[in-house]
Amino acid sequence: MASTLKLILFLLLSFHIFSLVSSHRHHPLDSLTPSEFTLVRTIVNKTYPSSNLNITFQYIGLDEPDKPIILSWLSNPKSKPPPRRAFVIARLDKQSHEIIVDLSTSVIVSDKVYHGHGYPLLTLDEQSAAVELPQKYEPFIESIKKRGLNLSEVVCSTFTVGWFGELKSKRVLKLLCFYIDGTANLYARPVEGITLVVDLDEMKIVEYNDRLIVPVPKAEGTEYRESKQKPPFGPRLNGAALVQPDGPGFKIDGHAVSWANWKFHLGFDVRAGPIISLASIYDLEKQKYRQVLYRGFISEMFVPYMDPTEEWYYKTFFDSGEFGFGQSAVSLKPLADCPANAVFLDAYYASSDGTPVKISNAFCIFENHAGNIMWRHTELEIPGENVSDIIVIVVVLFEQVVVLVDNFMVLQITEVRPDVSLVVRMVATVGNYDYIIDWEFKPSGSIKLGIGLTGILEVKGVAYTHTDQIKENVYGTLLAENIIGVYHDHFLTYYLDLDVDGDDNSFVKNNLETIKVTNHNSPRKSYWTVVSETAKTESDARIQFGLKPVELVVVNPNKKTKVGNNVGYRLIPGSATRPLLSYNDYPQIRGAFTNNNVWVTPYNKSEKWAGGLFVDQSQGDDTLVVWSLRNRKIENKDIVLWHTVGFHHVPCQEDFPVMPTLSGGFELRPTNFFDSNPVLKTRPPNLVHWPNCTN
Numbered sequence: 001m002a003s004t005l006k007l008i009l010f011l012l013l014s015f016h017i018f019s020l021v022s023s024h025r026h027h028p029l030d031s032l033t034p035s036e037f038t039l040v041r042t043i044v045n046k047t048y049p050s051s052n053l054n055i056t057f058q059y060i061g062l063d064e065p066d067k068p069i070i071l072s073w074l075s076n077p078k079s080k081p082p083p084r085r086a087f088v089i090a091r092l093d094k095q096s097h098e099i100i101v102d103l104s105t106s107v108i109v110s111d112k113v114y115h116g117h118g119y120p121l122l123t124l125d126e127q128s129a130a131v132e133l134p135q136k137y138e139p140f141i142e143s144i145k146k147r148g149l150n151l152s153e154v155v156c157s158t159f160t161v162g163w164f165g166e167l168k169s170k171r172v173l174k175l176l177c178f179y180i181d182g183t184a185n186l187y188a189r190p191v192e193g194i195t196l197v198v199d200l201d202e203m204k205i206v207e208y209n210d211r212l213i214v215p216v217p218k219a220e221g222t223e224y225r226e227s228k229q230k231p232p233f234g235p236r237l238n239g240a241a242l243v244q245p246d247g248p249g250f251k252i253d254g255h256a257v258s259w260a261n262w263k264f265h266l267g268f269d270v271r272a273g274p275i276i277s278l279a280s281i282y283d284l285e286k287q288k289y290r291q292v293l294y295r296g297f298i299s300e301m302f303v304p305y306m307d308p309t310e311e312w313y314y315k316t317f318f319d320s321g322e323f324g325f326g327q328s329a330v331s332l333k334p335l336a337d338c339p340a341n342a343v344f345l346d347a348y349y350a351s352s353d354g355t356p357v358k359i360s361n362a363f364c365i366f367e368n369h370a371g372n373i374m375w376r377h378t379e380l381e382i383p384g385e386n387v388s389d390i391i392v393i394v395v396v397l398f399e400q401v402v403v404l405v406d407n408f409m410v411l412q413i414t415e416v417r418p419d420v421s422l423v424v425r426m427v428a429t430v431g432n433y434d435y436i437i438d439w440e441f442k443p444s445g446s447i448k449l450g451i452g453l454t455g456i457l458e459v460k461g462v463a464y465t466h467t468d469q470i471k472e473n474v475y476g477t478l479l480a481e482n483i484i485g486v487y488h489d490h491f492l493t494y495y496l497d498l499d500v501d502g503d504d505n506s507f508v509k510n511n512l513e514t515i516k517v518t519n520h521n522s523p524r525k526s527y528w529t530v531v532s533e534t535a536k537t538e539s540d541a542r543i544q545f546g547l548k549p550v551e552l553v554v555v556n557p558n559k560k561t562k563v564g565n566n567v568g569y570r571l572i573p574g575s576a577t578r579p580l581l582s583y584n585d586y587p588q589i590r591g592a593f594t595n596n597n598v599w600v601t602p603y604n605k606s607e608k609w610a611g612g613l614f615v616d617q618s619q620g621d622d623t624l625v626v627w628s629l630r631n632r633k634i635e636n637k638d639i640v641l642w643h644t645v646g647f648h649h650v651p652c653q654e655d656f657p658v659m660p661t662l663s664g665g666f667e668l669r670p671t672n673f674f675d676s677n678p679v680l681k682t683r684p685p686n687l688v689h690w691p692n693c694t695n
């Protein structure tokens with residue numbers, strides 16, 4: 001009996017060891033695993049054992065190996081992968097520590113105290129603790145009573161305070177509170193006029209201001225839950241089925257994804273959210289994969305509100321660096337957030353005490369059959385000959401038909417390729433707003449980076465119930481009775497380390513310029529042509545959209561197509577939106593990386609976060625703007641393209657009580673990268689036959 005038990009134990013143990021071993025076979029760019037988070041926690045806690053030093057982990061993420069190390073590993077992926085390291089930002093004794101932990105040797109490689117401006121990412125735990133404080137704070141209880149509200153129906157939320165010229169500041173955040181009586185849409189019912197300031201190191205309320213009483217908007221009309229809606233319902237939408245009887249056309253090996261002609265690595269970071277690395281595309285002619293993007297992610301998101309009054313002026317958020325896009329990732333709902341053919345992946349981050357937290361279904365990956373056309377042509381110009389030929393042609397060529405137009409007979413050729421793409425999706429719900437982040441890979445070589453804005457607007461309570469009553473500046477749109485949707489912007493800055501067919505690239509501005517015809521050889525008076533300019537240094541590559549027509553291409557000056565063009569990838573922007581705040585306004589000093597839509601920098605591992613590593617209450621001294629001032633050489637170098645996509649948001653009534661998705665984004669598109677159309681020889685996808693259906 002005992003020996004049987006031993007055998008079972010042995011088998012269980014071996015299986016456990018085996019599963020550990022197999023789960024430790026990392027790609028060097030894999031995000032940290034739960035056991036690695038635990039290891040980091042153990043190592044750091046062991047270094048600071050004193051229990052009265054209340055250590056909190058504000059950020060733990062992969063300290064990715066240097067690029068040359070990854071590239072050399074890639075050339076021989078069977079070789080030993082580079083050592084795994086974690087980068088940690090911890091708060092300890094009111095100081096921010098930057099710690100690097102070597103996970104293979106369990107050793108702290110470096111630990112330095114940060115003395116600069118700004119503070120790290122806010123953890124969910126400290127925000128949860130902060131919002132509990134008002135419930136026991138006597139002046140607040142009094143203010144709520146004064147308004148005739150029920151304290152148990154009041155919920156507070158956290159808001160970063162920004163920076164407005166203070167020389168020194170404590171690590172604080174502000175709380176604003178909302179009334180949830182009769183609705184799940186708490187953001188629609190602000191208890192306006194009260195501001196609380198919480199010191200996060202002390203975890204106590206240090207400032208309180210009850211400045212004015214404004215009617216709390218009513219609950220009626222604020223619900224978004226289906227179960228709470230009353231008839232009439234509509235518009236009615238019919239369902240559709242999406243089946244892939246042969247399964248998905250993509251493969252996921254760990255976090256490496258391959259599909260059609262693409263392969264890439266999908267990582268997750270508590271701050272950035274999704275990180276796409278090592279995206280390369282298979283060239284059918286050259287019979288090999290060719291590099292496109294070494295690494296891409298959303299580096300920062302700047303959301304300044306346009307209300308300068310006491311309760312609102314500071315609302316100038318940096319959603320990625322203050323709240324964390326990854327930390328804000330929510331579990332995706334199958335069949336709703338993603339289609340039926342989607343595959344879901346979980347993600348992990350570390351909570352403030354360092355223990356791993358799982359976000360189930362944080363990503364979905366799916367083949368997108370959106371009903372779009374990849375390419376097509378109908379040819380009407382080829383004359384037909386006689387009817388018997390026509391019949392032969394129709395039978396043999398299947399897609400070719402013949403039409404008779406006014407007795408003139410033509411052979412009509414139609415070729416169509418339906419578009420299919422691969423989408424990687426994550427949704428970050430940063431408080432009231434929901435951001436849908438899509439990376440879409442197309443067989444044609446394009447990468448479309450989509451961003452969808454939905455969720456609840458940040459609104460302000462006012463006394464007005466009709467626009468006729470408004471005689472002052474209210475800084476927004478009256479959306480419903482007592483509710484103003486305040487004007488604001490969303491600026492998303494993407495980090496795009498393009499490696500077009502190799503890591504040494506150049507940035508080319510193809511200016512479209514009007515040429516006047518001055519001689520009399522042509523009846524034309526003008527035309528436009530392309531005048532190319534290669535950016536030599538960083539200052540040549542700062543672009544504001546909308547000023548003049550230009551095509552922006554990242555080329556590999558060392559690689560040419562058969563006919564001699566430099567291989568490249570072009571940036572096709574979505575909109576020409578730029579900040580409207582004065583350059584010397586404090587929020588814009590911190591968000592100055594949005595002053596240009598495009599920046600190009602030489603690759604530097606430490607330059608990741610456009611608004612700086614410590615963004616909360618930052619003073620704008622560690623931003624993309626400051627790095628770029630060095631005006632480094634960028635021609636035929638390993639370069640990084642930074643692109644800001646902006647939205648000026650003038651709220652409208654349709655955005656209330658929940659906002660239909662507003663979509664934006666941009667495209668990275670091959671430009672003389674291939675020798676000809678890379679999807680010329682793509683066959684239409686196989687027809688799918690329903691398993692038990694004869695008709």
Ligand SMILES: [Cu+2]
Pocket residue numbers: 453488489490649
């Ligand atoms: Cu908005």
